[in-house]
Every structure is written in C-alpha cells, then in structure tokens.
Amino acid sequence: MSDETSTGIASDADRVVEGLHRIDQKVDDLRNQRLNDPDSLGDKLVKSAVPALAGLVAGKLFQIAWDKGAARRNVIKGLAADAPQGLAMSLAFAAISAAFGAIVSQLSNQGSQAFVERRHRKASR
Structure with missing residues (x-):
C-alpha cells in the first residue's frame, strides 16, 4: 500500500x-x-390541547350562530330557511370565522401558557 x-x-x-x-x-x-x-407531559398537553379545543368549540358556536342568522335572513326575504347563501355571504363567513377562530385560539394559547407558568410558580414555592 x-x-x-x-x-x-x-x-x-x-x-x-x-x-x-x-x-x-x-x-x-x-x-x-x-x-x-421545566414543562411536564401534562403541561405540554394543556398548552396544545386547550387552544385546539377552544378554537374548535368557538368555531362550531360561531357556525351555529351564523346559520341561525342566515336562516332568519332567508325567512325575512321570503326564502326557505335553508336556502343556499350567495358567494359574498360565503366569503364573509369564511373571513369572519377565520378571524374569530384565530382570536379565540390566540387568547386560549396565552391563557394556557399563563396557567402552566402559575403552576410552576406555585410548585417552586
């Protein structure tokens, strides 16, 4: 070699x-x-599950409220309560629903983070 x-x-x-x-x-x-x-498995679950569930529930509640309002508008206009919405109303629903979901998700994310930090402060005392 x-x-x-x-x-x-x-x-x-x-x-x-x-x-x-x-x-x-x-x-x-x-x-x-x-x-x-410092975060335990439970802390990580709280910080990920709470915002997701809050966003899901808030989105569903918003959809129910929107559908009731749309049905009421349709009845006032003399249409069937479950008549399809137009393009503009569908776009408005999508935009408002996304904004509402983002706000709820962000607030619940901050709330769950504050909850976990408070638990850490109490545990360190």
Whole structure:
C-alpha cells in the first residue's frame, strides 16, 4: 500500500470520526435540553390541547350562530330557511370565522401558557 493511499484512508476516517463526534454532541445537547425542560407531559398537553379545543368549540358556536342568522335572513326575504347563501355571504363567513377562530385560539394559547407558568410558580414555592 502506498503512502498516498494510506493518507487518503486516514483522512477519510478522520472525517467520518469527526462527523460522528458532531452527531454525538448534538444528541447530548438535545438530551440535556429535554432533561432541563421545566414543562411536564401534562403541561405540554394543556398548552396544545386547550387552544385546539377552544378554537374548535368557538368555531362550531360561531357556525351555529351564523346559520341561525342566515336562516332568519332567508325567512325575512321570503326564502326557505335553508336556502343556499350567495358567494359574498360565503366569503364573509369564511373571513369572519377565520378571524374569530384565530382570536379565540390566540387568547386560549396565552391563557394556557399563563396557567402552566402559575403552576410552576406555585410548585417552586
């Protein structure tokens, strides 16, 4: 085996070992981050489930209210209560519903975060 070939193999092996050291360091960093995370599994569930459920419930309540209002408008106009809405009303519903859902989701996200932080403060006393 020539000197150039063994030097090439050694440098390739050094690069592979260096890459494995970087991966090992990243795994150690992620493990330390997970172990030092103050949120328990329950805290993470509260912070993700509460906003999702609040947005779902608020969206459904908004849809029920919209449908009742649309049925009332249709009856006033002399149409059947379940007559289809026009394009403009469908677009208005989509825009208002999305805005309402985003507001409720954001507020419930902040509320669940505050709840978890308060639990952490009480536990540290």
